[in-house]
Amino acid sequence: MQAAVWSAPRARGPVFGAVRLPGSKSLSARELLLSAIGDAEANLTGVLFARDTDLMVQALRSLGAVIAPWPPVVDQPVQIKPLPQLWTGAPAQDASGGPSGGAPITVDCGLAGTVMRFIPALAVALGRAVRFVADSQANARPMRPLLDALVQLGARIEYESPDGDVFPYTIYPPAERLGAEVTVDATASSQFISALLLAAPLLPDGCTIRSKTVALPSLPHIEMTMQCLSQHGITVEQGLSDDGKPFWNVVSEPVFGQDVFIEPDLSNAGPFLALVGIAGGRISVPAWPAKTMQAGAAWLQILPLMGLRVEWNCGVLTVSRPGPLQPLDADLSAVGELVPTVAALAAFAEGTSHLRGLHHLRGHETDRLEALRAELTAIGISCEITPEDDLVITGKPVTPSWRDTPTIDAEPLLLRSYQDHRLATFGALLGLYYPVQIDDIGATTKTLPDFTTMWERLLGAAS
Numbered sequence: 001m002q003a004a005v006w007s008a009p010r011a012r013g014p015v016f017g018a019v020r021l022p023g024s025k026s027l028s029a030r031e032l033l034l035s036a037i038g039d040a041e042a043n044l045t046g047v048l049f050a051r052d053t054d055l056m057v058q059a060l061r062s063l064g065a066v067i068a069p070w071p072p073v074v075d076q077p078v079q080i081k082p083l084p085q086l087w088t089g090a091p092a093q094d095a096s097g098g099p100s101g102g103a104p105i106t107v108d109c110g111l112a113g114t115v116m117r118f119i120p121a122l123a124v125a126l127g128r129a130v131r132f133v134a135d136s137q138a139n140a141r142p143m144r145p146l147l148d149a150l151v152q153l154g155a156r157i158e159y160e161s162p163d164g165d166v167f168p169y170t171i172y173p174p175a176e177r178l179g180a181e182v183t184v185d186a187t188a189s190s191q192f193i194s195a196l197l198l199a200a201p202l203l204p205d206g207c208t209i210r211s212k213t214v215a216l217p218s219l220p221h222i223e224m225t226m227q228c229l230s231q232h233g234i235t236v237e238q239g240l241s242d243d244g245k246p247f248w249n250v251v252s253e254p255v256f257g258q259d260v261f262i263e264p265d266l267s268n269a270g271p272f273l274a275l276v277g278i279a280g281g282r283i284s285v286p287a288w289p290a291k292t293m294q295a296g297a298a299w300l301q302i303l304p305l306m307g308l309r310v311e312w313n314c315g316v317l318t319v320s321r322p323g324p325l326q327p328l329d330a331d332l333s334a335v336g337e338l339v340p341t342v343a344a345l346a347a348f349a350e351g352t353s354h355l356r357g358l359h360h361l362r363g364h365e366t367d368r369l370e371a372l373r374a375e376l377t378a379i380g381i382s383c384e385i386t387p388e389d390d391l392v393i394t395g396k397p398v399t400p401s402w403r404d405t406p407t408i409d410a411e412p413l414l415l416r417s418y419q420d421h422r423l424a425t426f427g428a429l430l431g432l433y434y435p436v437q438i439d440d441i442g443a444t445t446k447t448l449p450d451f452t453t454m455w456e457r458l459l460g461a462a463s
């Protein structure tokens, strides 16, 4: 597909408006998967339709789930008929490596962390052989610790490349009974733990999942997985070993199939809220949940620390900017996916921001630390990566009067999106002030296909 260069609209003054966000990527992925292995049909309302969730749906369909309508139809839930072989005893079609034989099915992971991590664990638990393909950029994303954990359960992996360790590869489940205990190094991604937790109820003896380390990134995402499992009737017992390392015990039991409402994506709300920090004005996001496990809940702490006013009233979150934008010094390891947006705000703050706990961002859609440094530097903002992989960004505050901005007639700078949706929206935030083009705004289709329409409408720049 040809990359779509996009001229980011500049803010001509304060921006006022409301933005309705589509469903959470992380909740959609988990609920689609759990519904596909549920013990009854389920209706999901508010499922995100974007590249990542489309890949998840196609993967679950190829395992046997019936999911329709897809793409979702406005105001209609997506109905999921779970995998028949689980609860009716019907033989798995195409199963291979296990008792029923047959050719492996192929699953495309694209660049979706949720698909490349959740589906292999699920397929092994289901006794299905699957060949995994992915975007070439996916080869830079960490997979090894999860694959090692699946080998501990008894799986076998066949790489097609003589170099090993890169897509495509086929994962074969064992012919004998699957194991019930794994130890995993999840310092590179919480999704390794989530993947094993989601598959665990299907393992014949359940599973004990042990973390190799005390500290883990993206803890809210692991908690979200536990909460989703618990809403589907699965008991997860979490504990700490004597040396302080977390473990999770999951019992083998049926996953209740049930109707679910998916909350709006609060991480994707980030760029729209951050817009106020740069341009001023007031933005509201309706249907903001009073209680949520999403990482984006942290906007309620992060934005006030950066000088923004955040009000939540009857399910509507409103952000305004009472004064200048402040730098942030914070450990963001729990909410790594918010960092590109925070970095954009830091670029306009009055002082130096120190963003800590970011090592695992090197394994996101791109190496986000290098990408953020490169693009901020290109635009003339000082950004350093410390030996601990913290980002240190010294902002350049802009004049309150947008008419005075000196850069207005300058030649646009081409910012790179690195096929990363969050780098693309980071670029759009810089573009509120600096004249920029984004080399491939299509990256936003990963989780927010309507991004440009929503952004341009808000800025009054729709054609």
Ligand SMILES: O=C(O)C1=C[C@@H](OP(=O)(O)O)[C@@H](O)[C@H](O)C1
Residues within 6 Å of the ligand: 025, 026, 027, 029, 113, 114, 188, 189, 190, 191, 194, 217, 218, 221, 336, 337, 360
């Ligand atoms: O489980 C999930 O839905 C996610 C977990 C996190 O991954 P990492 O732990 O790899 O950062 C997060 O950054 C990603 O956007 C979504």
Ligand SMILES: C=C(OP(=O)(O)O)C(=O)O
Residues within 6 Å of the ligand: 111, 112, 113, 114, 336, 337, 364, 365, 422, 447
């Ligand atoms: C890291 C992210 O995605 P993924 O689910 O592909 O890991 C993200 O959305 O910021």
